[in-house]
Each structure stands twice: as structure tokens, then as C-alpha cells.
Amino acid sequence: xxxxxxxxxxxxxSPSERLVKHALALAVWxxxxxxxxxxxxxxxxxxxxxxxxxxxxxxxxYI
Numbered sequence: 866x867x868x869x870x871x872x873x874x875x876x877x878x879s880p881s882e883r884l885v886k887h888a889l890a891l892a893v894w895x896x897x898x899x900x901x902x903x904x905x906x907x908x909x910x911x912x913x914x915x916x917x918x919x920x921x922x923x924x925x926x927y928i
Contacts (some may be wrong), residue, residue, distance in 0.1 A: 899911060899912050
């Protein structure tokens with residue numbers, strides 16, 4: 866019987882490689898979400914435009 870996940874790149878990567886890829890993807894998503902995504906309640910401005918300091922909504926211990 867063949868493994869259903871054989872040949873998939875995420876299945877062949879080591880856990881540490883996947884963790885690094887996920888951390889990088891999370892950083893990209895977080896920057897987009899806070900600094901580039903328009904928000905209608907802010908007149909089309911991104912959420913970070915409403916604050917004077919940098920924004921992060923992910924606690925470092927979860928990365």
C-alpha cells in the first residue's frame with residue numbers, strides 16, 4: 866500500500882524546514898494584513914495607518 870502523502874513536498878520536508886517555511890509565510894501574511902490590506906472602517910487605509918507605532922498581532926512565542 867502506498868502512502869497517500871508520498872511525493873508531496875510538505876510531506877518530505879523535515880519538521881524544522883516546515884517550521885521555517887511557516888514562520889516566513891506568517892511574517893509575509895502579517896505584514897500584508899497590517900500594513901497593506903485596505904480596511905473600509907478606516908477609509909481604505911490599512912490598520913497600521915491608524916497607529917503611530919509598529920503593529921504585530923502575533924506573539925513571538927507562537928512563531
